[in-house]
Amino acid sequence: MSLNDIDNVVEAFVKGARVASKSGFDGVQLHAAHGYLIAQFISPKSNERTDGYSSRPENALRLLKRIVSAIRSVVSKDFVVGIKINCADYTDDHDRHALVLDHFRTIAAWGEVDFIEVSGGDYEKPDFLATQTRSPRQALFSHFSRTAMDAIESLKQESTLSAPLPLILLTGGLRTPELLHTALAARHAHLLGIGRTSILCPDLPRLLKEMEKETREVGTASSEAYWSSPFRPEPDLTFSPIIRNLVPTIPLVGAGIGTAWYVVTFRRLAAPPTSKGMSFEPDYNLGPLGAVFWMWIWVDTRPTSGMKVCRRRLSPIGIVTAAFHARWPKSPLCKTLMEYERQILGLKLEAGSLGLKETLAGREVYTHVGWLALVSGAGISASTTYIGIVRSGLPALIHERVTSTPADWNAFLTMVRDININDIREGAAELRAASQRERLMEERIQAMEVQCGIRAAPRDLYY
Structure with a gap:
């Protein structure tokens, strides 16, 4: 590498x-x-x-x-x-x-x-x-x-x-x-x-609690059986003598058979019960060859309402795919790279308030000077088009007192010195809420970038 x-x-x-x-x-x-x-x-x-x-x-x-x-x-x-x-x-x-x-x-x-x-x-x-x-x-x-x-x-x-x-x-x-x-x-x-035992005994926490209670109620001799007995027996995955002679003595082969049995059992655990109130029971009649076969070849007979997926599953990854589609049925299954780039760009513009418009001189203009080119020739000056980062980021209550973009921070303080303290507190709360919304927007952008495996152009290209 x-x-x-x-x-x-x-x-x-x-x-x-x-x-x-x-x-x-x-x-x-x-x-x-x-x-x-x-x-x-x-x-x-x-x-x-x-x-x-x-x-x-x-x-x-x-x-x-x-x-x-x-x-x-x-x-x-x-x-x-x-x-x-x-x-x-x-x-x-x-x-x-x-x-x-x-x-x-x-x-x-x-x-x-x-x-x-x-x-x-x-x-x-x-x-x-x-x-x-x-x-x-x-x-x-x-x-x-x-x-x-x-x-x-x-x-x-x-x-x-x-x-x-x-x-x-x-x-x-x-x-x-x-x-x-x-x-x-x-x-x-x-x-x-707890790994494989959690598949054999998915209600293990409840079982442990019941065993602890029963151990206190019965005698010592009886309690020893509870403590030393497995929660559930392991499957018998030994081959018959005839088949064993045909299978190479490779450790990984035997280990893979055990994995196959638990994969099939785990899949059965995820399936809905055949009757209401019926508890899960492992199929100990499933042998080693059957486990390998049904791990790779199986038919999902569950209803597929709300999603368009193929019923036949040829590998365990189908379980994950079907579960994902069932959880988010309205999510598009596939987008082009251009569609992802457009969506990410739109989110970035929204996060930076670049996609917002205000009406000035009877025209809708963007709130950032970087977008002056979009309204060039409309007879609107750059200073009018540029609303100002400090002013546009203020809550509405303080907005009313700021009639122009201040030259510096002291000028801004002079403009708002007579604002009621309750207004400032309320405005600060709005600023915090706006900051939270911006953070959530950033997280959406990052999630989109991860989902499509690309990074859109840096935001500073649009400023």
Whole structure:
């Protein structure tokens, strides 16, 4: 990748975070694990660069830091930014174990990340897709997350840190109440993530509350069964001996079958119930081959009122497309680049009050001198056409006292010195409201620019 390619990657992450924020999401998580792009820059297994983005300790996190800082610069302070990062890449020897802890401490010292999720593996060794309740992978993650917590909390002694330290999130294999309780009680993590179990048991919060109540009411012997039993059993996705001999022994193949089963189950969860009041039940009769088949080939039989979409879905992306069209049925599905540019230009003119007109000398003229060319030859002088930024930005109550454009700020104060204090307060409130409207307009412009993937000409070209 060239340096320009890296700049484009950073900008793409920023656009994604901005869209998520404006769409109402509480935050984003940057995926720096499982062999994806950011992980490839961090891991010495894949990063053979020799420049400032090499895998050397001082450079390995440079791309991640740029992305995090760029996102923080365009979102609100309460927008959550998290990171999923590998620990398995660093378990070959003690030096790498220490290196990843240094990475955790470095990320925490940035003061820009809210949580760090511990994960591991890549698609050469997909440990992160393991499903066993008590797997070596889960033991590794639990041990490392506890070590990471201690490493990060040691930074509290440094007086130079002003921002809160990130929380450690542990995900994977947490399929019983006992494991949830143990992970928190043993300080393996600050937060627990529930992935596939949330598909098997979408009402998990309610179930946990009921189990807690029932545990208090029954005896100790009975309560042990509640704590040690999985919320829902895992699917049996083993092949028959005949088929198993035909399938290559590639770890990713087995992991992909598990993913397919959960994709199909997740799709069923999103479908409306066949009868009122019926709770969701996973289809444990769905085998491995059926899961792969129905993940890629399926027919959506739900009604499509209010949207024009094809009923047949050939990939999971169809689910997202149909949901988007159902949520915003009136939104145009496609615009030309010129249409987007016109819309953005119109918003920018409106935001700058350039598109507003006032009647002067019997003519409608624009409120900015930059548009004098539009009324040239109409017998109107430039000073008349230019209403004035100070005057046009005042509330109506103060407007009446300002009969001409003041030469400077003192002249303006002289004009309005006799205005009642209540008028000024009311006018200030109007100014704040106008400022809020302008800010919302700017956000609409930014959202449009993100949506169409272009940036219209800079506004100062129109002034």
